[in-house]
Each structure stands twice: as C-alpha cells, then as structure tokens.
Amino acid sequence: MTTDNRTVSGKTEQQPTGKPPRGLRGWALRNGVERALKAQHPLVAGHVANIRRKNPDATPAEVIRALGKQYQLAVAVTGGAGGALAIIPAFGTIASLATAGAEALAALDASVLYTLAVAEVHALPTEDPERRRALVLGVVVGAAGETVMQKVTGKSRDWAQVVTDSLPLAKLGPLNSGLARWFVKRFLIRQSALALGRALPLGIGLVVGAVGNLVMAKAVIRAAEAAFGPPPERWV
Template identity: 70%
Template sequence: MAERKNGTLTPTSGDGPRGLRGWVLRQGVERALKAQQPLVTARIAAIRRKKPNATPAEVITTLGRQYRTAVALTGAGGGALAIVPALGTVASLATATTEAVATLDAAVLYTLAVAEVHALPTDEPQRRQAIVLGVVVGQGAQEALQKLAGRSRGWAEDVTDRLPIGRLGALNAFLVRWFAKRFLIRQGTLALGRALPLGIGVAIGVTGNLAIARAVIRSAEQAFGPPPATWPGHG
C-alpha cells in the first residue's frame, strides 16, 4: 500500500499487484516505453507536414485529439463485439488484455510526443519512465514527482534535465507497481462494462476510455506546463 506523509504519497513494501498479472503488466510498461519512443518524432512530423504553420500549442492540441480518437475506437471495438449474440460477450472479455495494452500504448505515445514538443530529452530510460508514469498514473505520482522536483507545475523539465538518476530508480519501481495495480482495477472494470450486450458495451467502452484520456491530458498539462511559444531555432 501507499502511505501519505505530509500530504505526499510515498511507497511502502506492499505496493502493487504481485504474481503473474502484475509481472505481465510491469513488462507491458517497459515494452510500451521502448515501442512508442521511435514513433514520437514521426507522429509530430506528420502533423507539421499537414499544418506547416502550426505552433507547438496547436500540435499538442492535435496530439490530444488523436489520442482521444485512438482510445475511443479501442473502447468501441471491444464493446461492439458484445453485440454479437452468444459469442459476443465472451469475445469482448477475451480481447480485454489487447485493448488495455492498446490504451497504454496510446497514453505513452501521447506523453512522449508532448515531451518532444517541449524539447525535453527522453532518451535516458529512467527519466523517460518517470515522466510517463508521472503523467499516466495521475495525482499521487504527480505529488511525488512535484516534491522531488521542488515545484508543482512543469516538473517534467527537472526530471529530464536536473534530477540525479539515482533519485529516480526507487521512485520508478514504486510507480510501476502502483500503476499496475490501478491499471488492472480500472481496465478490469471497463472490460466488464464493454462486455455488456445490446450496444451498451460500446457506450461504456468509449466513455470510459475517453475519461482516462482526459485525465492523462490534464496530467500532461501539469507536468509540462505551458507549451513553448515557438519551435526551437525559430524564436
């Protein structure tokens, strides 16, 4: 479990799910970070080709829109399977893990892309992991990283540029375990909702995933602060 000391969440030895499920999800976090990193530059470049005059703020808005669309389609796809008589509910539950991984990938890609727009380096694995988990996990993780960085807004800059790597290792291990616990509960609940028949699962899948995406976007705004006014080299 996590405890609060002086208003800040701190790890204890019992945080996070144990056993095979917890291990699989922790490995999923590592895989998502490695898999999405190479796609970041290409995603931003594609947006800027379509909108050559787009400001950093406009690119971040587009990234958010693409992220919401991706997770909405993922949620709708799982819910749509439940419409099929007899087989649908079973199929929807069976694909829940795939949908959860796709949702995680979308969140990781969005977070790393926003970091790229802010010109923050994310090539160092420990720093990259801290930023992504701080954004995706939400309030408790933000509090821990804000305390470490010494500021409540724009803490991602300190994580990428200033904080010693040694101070991030134990925190990252805790954040991964805590993320796995929360993610399993949240995605498990959504999986059951998406499995409801008669089209109800579609609505639950879409609205549930969109709620998660909006929370991640708000966390990113807190982590990165205001977007730069211009692109590097064009100021």
C-alpha cells in the same frame, strides 16, 4: 499495497508504498509498460512531424492540441471495438472479455506515445530510458504522480524538465519503482472495471468502452498539462 496520505497544494493525496500487485496480470502489465516505452519512443518524432506537415504554420500549442485529439480518438475507438463485440449474441460477451487485455495494452501504447510526443514538442530529451520511464509513469499515474514528483523534485507541477534534464540519476531508480507500483494497481483496477463494462450486451458495452477510455485519456492529458507546463511560444 498500502498508502500514506500527504498534502499537496491544499489537497490530500495518497503516496504509494508497499509491494506491487502480484500475479500474472501484474507481471504482464509491468512488461507491457516496458514494451510500450521501447516501441513507441522511435515513433515520436515522426508522429509530431506528421501533424506539422499537415499544418506547417501550427504553433506548439496547436500541435499539442492535435496530439490530444488524436490520442482521445485512438483510445475511444479501441475501447469501443471491444464493446462492439458484445453485441453478438452469446459469443460476443466471451470475445469481449477475451480481448480486454489487448485493448488495455493498446490504450497504454497510446498514452505512452502521447506523453512522449508532448515532450518532443517541449524539446525535452527522452533518450535516457530511466528518465523516459519516470516521465511517462509520472504522467499516466495522474494525481498520485504529482505527489511523488513533489517529494522527489520539490515541484508538484511543471516537473517534466527537472526529470528529463537535471534529476540525479541515483533518485530515478527508487522513483520509478514507486511510480510503477502505483500505476500497476490503478491500471488493473480501472481496466478490470472497463473490461466488465465492455462485455455488456445490446450495445451498452460499446458506449462503456469508448467513454471509459476517453475519460482515462482526458485524465492523462490534464496530468501532462500539469507536468509540462505551458507550451513553448515558438519552435526551438
């Protein structure tokens, strides 16, 4: 895969081009994205409603903060669980590596649920599969997603409403293809490094797994803040 450099807001970012990574892992991840999008979407309204039920007076901003805390906790626990297996002598390292794929997909599920839940708080429509895919991939890709979105929507920030409401459908196919290529490559590199770190013995893997996933979650949260803009002042 190759990249073109483009300048966005005074920074040089990479524009995804070329073909997606090939092989079984790339295929599995692309299918994992589709599965997560389908599986998590029906859970979104209930996820947000559960937080509001616990705190009926919570503002949209407070609910989004609660969603972020739950998301970070979920991925930290997931990452730490794989690292905890490596504590077991001999068997643990092998088991940790063997479960790395499942842990990566669990982190992906959590990222999809978080992104769609924030869209729910912002009252943005996510029923259309192509728009939903573009929204989620644009957020989880991070800084490179901002580059792509500026090219397609004319906005590197606050682009979520354009994607879910008014972006012409003809642009969504090429947009999603580009985002998927970039996402697969970055996710494979990051999760491969984390898988090796989680397999370290003596409890080191537990820390690496938890902290590594937490860093990833914080990056997704920052990307979501840029994509969605300020929370609504009141519930719609």
